[in-house]
Amino acid sequence: MPSHAPDPTDPSDLADPSDPSDPLARERSHLAASRAALRAMRADVEALDLRDVTANWVNSEALQHQVEERIKALADLADTALFFGRLNYLHAPGAEAVEGTEEERLAAGGGSSDTFYIGRRHVHDADGDPMVIDWRAPVSQPFYQASKKAPMDIALRRRFGYTGGELTAYEDEHLSDPAEAEHSSSLLQAEIERPRVGPMRDIVATIQPEQDEIVRAGIGGTVCVQGAPGTGKTAVGLHRVAYLLYAHRERLARSGTLVIGPNRSFLHYIEQVLPALGELQVAQATVDDLVAHVEVRGTDTAEAARLKGDARMAEVLRRALRSHVTTPAEPCVVVRGSRRWRVPAYELEEIVEELLARNIRYGAARDALPQRIAHAVLVRMEQGGEAPDDRVQDAVARNTAVKATVKAIWPAVHPAKLVLRLLSDADFLAEHADGILDADEQKAVLWAKPARGVKSAKWCAADTVLIDEAADLIERTHSLGHVVLDEAQDLSPMQYRAVGRRCTTGSATILGDLAQGTTPWATASWQEALTHLGKAGAAVEELTQGFRVPREVIAYASRLLPDIAPGLTEATSIREAAGDFAVRQVDPAGLDDAVVAACREALTHEGSIGLVAADARIPVLAERLAAAGLTYLAPGEETSAEARLTLVPATLAKGLEYDYVVLDEPAAVVDGEPDERTGLRRLYVALTRAVSGLTVVHGAGLPERLR
Ligand SMILES: Nc1ncnc2c1ncn2[C@@H]1O[C@H](COP(=O)(O)OP(=O)(O)OP(=O)(O)O)[C@@H](O)[C@H]1O
Helix, strand or coil, X not given: CCEEXXXXXXXXXXXXXXXXXXXXXXHHHHHHHHHHHHHHHHHHHHCCCCCCCCCCHHHHHHHHHHHHXXXXXXXXXXXXXXXXXXXXXXXXXXXXXXXCCHHHHHHHCCCCCCEEEEECCCEECCCCCEEEEECCCHHHHHHHHCCCCCCCCEEEEEEEEEECCEEEEEEEECCCCCCCCCCCCXXXXXXXXXXXXXXXXXXXXXXXXXXXXXXCCCCCCCEEEEECCCCCHHHHHHHHHHHHHHHCHHHHHHHCXXXXXCCHHHHHHHCCHXXXXXXXXCEEECHHHHCCCCCCCCCCCHHHHHHHCCCHHHHHHHHHHHCCCCCCCCCEEEEXXXXXXXECHHHHHHHHHHHHHCCCCHHHXXXXXXXXXHHHHHHHXXXXXXXXXXXXXXXXXXXXXXXXXXXXXXXXXXXXXXXXXXXXXXXXHHHHXXXXXXXXXXXXXXXXCCCCCXXXXXXXXXXXXXXXXXXXXXXXXXXXXEEEECCHHHCCHHHHHHHHHHHCCXXXXXXXXXXXXXXXXXXXXXXXXXXXXXXXXCEEEEECEECCCCHHHHHHHHCCHHHHXXXXXXXXXCCCCCCXXXXXECCHHHHHHHHHHXXXXXXXXXXXEEEEECHHHHHHHHHHHHHCCCCCECCCCCCXXXXXXXXXXXXXXXXCCEEEEEEECHHHHHHCCCCHHHHHHHHHHHHCCEEEEEEEEECCCCCHHHC
16 A cells, blocks of 8 residues: 655655645645634634523523533544544535534535545534544445445545654555555554553544444444454444444433443543543443442352342242232222222222233332222212312322222332342242242352341342342333443343343443353353343344454464353454564462563563463562562553553453563463363453563463463
């Protein structure tokens, strides 16, 4: 590909803005003009006088907030390129393709131009003509999708290269020119190979065609992505949120969007990506955050946690809740003035049966019951010659006799108390788990020491998911417009249900890798996971092109695949740099010193360094690093040029990446898990965190497949 980068040592090669025949100079002046236009757009918003347009205080507050958000969104960030690509169409596309929103389309004038600069946000000049087009607009799509085979009406695709905020290079593809051969992009390659520091960054300039298809998939359906380590699942999920917010801004502003990640460190690592794409309104949480109904202070055995996470528990809970509804034994007698109205028990029973059959939430049915009873009273009043109206029905519904009847036959249930009883009371559990859990399973689920109350109980993480299920049986959980679930392979069926009920009326993006499942309940298949999520029909896509891990390293890690996830496709690596890869066997007594030495070596390279070790090894290694005078961070703490070494417990490594990784004692990582398969999966995660180099240091023997 023809690449145009000036040689800074040659003065004649530097762009001359006054020379209209120098294409780089012209692109730079378009950049300068776009920057000026963005500043003007910002100044326009800042100059808005809200006093004239807002009649009252509430309006003015809301509007002021909107304006402030808009000003933030229009900031010109010095270190991010305002545009990174350009498209020349053969024919000018229609106005509707230029921008997504009506105002911007009108502002863009639309349809008249065939040249578009593609960037992170829309910028227009004083006349409303577009200077930079949002990467998410339909007109930008060929930047990601067009190829020589399918040029999508594109004559020229240009990619820009930046050095420290300066536009310094560009690269052209003449997609409709049959004489030009297809070639790979060196700017793209450079971007992929760039050393990592700090939190995760956006990939908006280099999204690949198969990724773009997932990013732009319609909001109506749920998409599930299976992808080997480093294939860009997290990146794709975050860009998909940004895309959906652009294409369906109003709908999602009302209903909300949520990104779910495995732990706090991971959420810290990814939290900058969406703001960099101009999206500030997306909530981020772990599954535990979603179901935090009570404080978690206990830990289950793996077996108990697995059983509590089993989907069968949903039926146990449903039965236990329903058991609170009792057959009315007494009539309901309402006294009004001098008259008494009696709804007999058999009629109350009919009402209850009817409500049960309607399959509505327990709480909604309970709320409806007083009105149903009142209605039965009203019918009798009419038969008795009275002419009661709606107000009378309301009054009867609030009558103490009606309230007492409701309390007796359909009592209020507190979700945590319901779960507490199930886990504490063997007879209650046996009654409702009959035919669902066998005796041993019931025993495993029961707490060793029954709890006295919700506050004092030693709740475990899996219990809170049960409470969440119970809460949803009583009152419908609020559903969001779109949910992204990352590292989805690790959830239990009950956790999938908890996530699923948060997007019953919306859609979801499910991202994960079956080979990286490290919980005892990790899912065996995406079909199963999707069924528990309530999205059974969703399409499963596979990403196999790896952007992170060097070829030799991914090949080494993939040797574990037959043991940990037979049938999965091994990832390829699109990194050209071979990467450093070493496996060092040392005398067990000298292991710690060898690890510290490997960290020192890694620190001679540019970028971030991760020392990954079994959780049990962390205290010893922390001490050794400190004694050696090496400062280190915890995962999720931001790496910087001064602090580049992170000490990573293997259980927190998932989803993270470091330029150079030192992996301490693989056998200890495997032994840190309750069974061998989980141990090898944990090791697979640890082996696949490196971008530029991996050094494995071991004193004990390696797992068989890695020997
Ligand atoms: N199209 C792309 N262009 C440039 N970099 C990319 C691209 N896609 C992914 N990357 C980079 O590759 C790395 C891995 O991406 P990401 O963390 O999203 O992968 P993942 O599939 O979620 O990995 P894991 O399974 O290990 O969690 C990140 O640094 C990401 O920015």
